[in-house]
Amino acid sequence: MPQPPQMPNNPGFGPKYDRVKPPENASDVPRYLKELLGGFFSRFGYILALVWRTGKWILFAMSLIALLQGIIPVISSVILQNILNSLQLVVSQGDTAANASFWQSDIFYFLILFFVIQALTRVISSISGAVNRIAGEKVVKKVKTQIMEKSKEIDIASFDRVAFYEKLENANREAGNRPIQILSQMFVIISTVIQLVSYIVILSSAPDMWWAVLVIAAVSIPSALINFIYRRKNFDYVRRRSKDRRQMNYYSDLIVNKDLVKEVRMFDLGDTLIGLYNKVFNGYYKGLVNLIRDESIWHTVIAVVTSVSNLILYVLIALKVFNGSIMIGDYTLYTGAITSIAGCLGSLIGNSATIYEGTLFIDNLIAYMKEKTTVVPRLETPRKVNHGSPHTIEFEHVSFRYPGTDIDVLKDINLRFNPGETVVLVGLNGAGKTTLIKLLTRLYDPTEGRILLDDEDIRDYDVKDLYRMYGIIFQDFGKYAVTAGENIHFGEIHREYKLSEIEDSARQSGAADYIEKYPLGYDTPLMRIFEPTGMELSIGQWQKLAVARAFYAQSDILILDEPTASLDPMAEQEIFNQFDRLREDKTTIFVSHRLSSATVASLIVVLENGRVVEKGSHTELMDKRGKYYTLFSTQAKRYVAEAKRQSGERQINI
DSSP, rough: OOOOOOOOOTTTTTOOOGGGOOOOSSGGGGHHHHHHHHHHHHHHHHHHHHHHHHHHHHHHHHHHHHHHHHHHHHHHHHHHHHHHHHHHHHHHHHOOOOOOOGSSHHHHHHHHHHHHHHHHHHHHHHHHHHHHHHHHHHHHHHHHHHHHHHTTTSOOOGGOOOHHHHHHHHHHHTTTTHHHHHHHHHHHHHHHHHHHHHHHHHHHHHHHHTHHHHHHHHHHHHHHHHHHHHHHEEEEEEEEHHHHHHHHHHHHHTOOOTHHHHHHHHHOOHHHHHHHHHHHHHHHHHHHHHHHHHHHHHHHHHHHHHHHHHHHHHHHHHHHHHHHSSOOOHHHHHHHHHHHHHHHHHHHHHHHHHHHHHHHHHHHHHHHTTTTOSSSSSSSSBOOOEEEEEEEOOEEEEEOOOOTTOOOEEEEEEEOOOOOOEEEEEEOSSSSHHHHHHHHHSSSOSEEEEETTTTGGGGGBBBHHHHTTTEEOOOTTTOOBBHHEEEEGGGTTTSOOOOOHHHHHHHHTTTTTHHTTTGGGGGGGSSSOOOOTOOOOOOHHHHHHHHHHHHHHHEEEEESSTTTTTTTTTHHHHHHHHHHHTTSSSSSEEESGGGGGGOOOOOEEEEEEEEEEEOOOOHHHHHHHHHHHHHHHHHHHHHHHHHHHHHHHHHHHH
């Protein structure tokens, strides 16, 4: 089967809706801000809805924590002011004996309250961490489940597009942790705003210091601009270099892939794969370092300016203490307010920029969840398959090309498969045999023409009900890291698991010969991915297990895409004999390179370059002496020569 060509990497990633066109002139600025903020609030609303569906308690808990974390630091600062001012009064009076006992003074009670507040701060911080971790796990599970639910519905054709893999990679990488991080930071902003407003009120109450708030805000504006600019640059860079990350993951996975480790070791590919990984990483890393360096330079300059402005404000407040305008506790409160306002503004800027960047990454999840599914019933009330009865299948002028290509893999196919027929598809690699099977089973829809099932368009049937009609073994059949019995049960997963039926299917395929020798029998885990007691099967043993799945499925049409490619001729013939007994009056479609299986077929279809070049029975096509005759004769000569060679070796040994 020809592989669909690789699409060029899409540097813009995904749909265009996540792009906001920058302003070209001053009149465009309102439009730009509207679209930018609209996109931000839309994405943030999506996150809120996602977390709400995950667990309403998460939002309530985070809201309460944000409220407490906003109020407590301000209360703590006011208490500290009162402690210091009370101590200054006691010292200034100079006669402590005249005053009440320390243990009965306001200072003692303020100290107790201060340290209660400090303890409460640590408790709330601990609870906040626990809530974030628990909520994070639940949200990750919710998002991963959404991605899996969507993946089971997405068209198979989507998996042939590079842009789709970018969506999938980005959604899997970012979407799991981003929502709870963004929400957590949003609640940090809420608590920060509470602190900010409180400290602005406190600083504004200082004699002749109301303008200090404006100075702090002015110094913070450049920092805000730098944060937002570089968050966008970082997002654009990561999205643009999605191909690099997929390549790095691919090369690193190859070297630890259990199915490839033997070949990697024997061909000494380890250093080559590591070199390819490093080459891609170096290019990716270079651009990332440049971004981080440039942003750090700007922040360093802004930090120096901020420190100088804070120093001037501290000196001015210290002069007021020196002149007796305010007390030491007031100094602590006001300078603390300056530090806190600057910190709150920095936190608001940093968290807002991070939230903005995070919501941009949420577009990856939104884009994936908006992937269109086209393989759906055309009718509002889909037709149901008449299970348990013979079926007729007809191809009418069917052509097909893979998405994003302009080359037809199948061209004007006209075929009819009658009930009970045994059909064999013949042709060289790339002739289109497996693609025809994918269209027949409606994994893809034709580009042109239509396929009829019992004289009705296949697109009018319920898709899941249609799939149940087929018992199929693909050329690249699945190998699942579950028990041997469960592997067979996957052939019809909605049917009740009955060991006797599993065993019967395994015996028919020959898989019972090795399964029943294992100590755990059909409960034996396969592959050593999860269980140290797992058994590793040869490719031939896996193929017998895949055939057992087909036997287990109570299907109306059997489709076998190279089902015995890894079996020796004797084992292959045994499987075909079993299928003869199994299929009874069912339609059976074989794809096989070994043309000995075609001799019993009622219809042989010869494909070449996506077209049907011959069709008929074995006798008819041999008499025709065309393409099939050439293929069959060439293969038969090879078998005869091999048989003579083996016979000669036996005579020599005798």
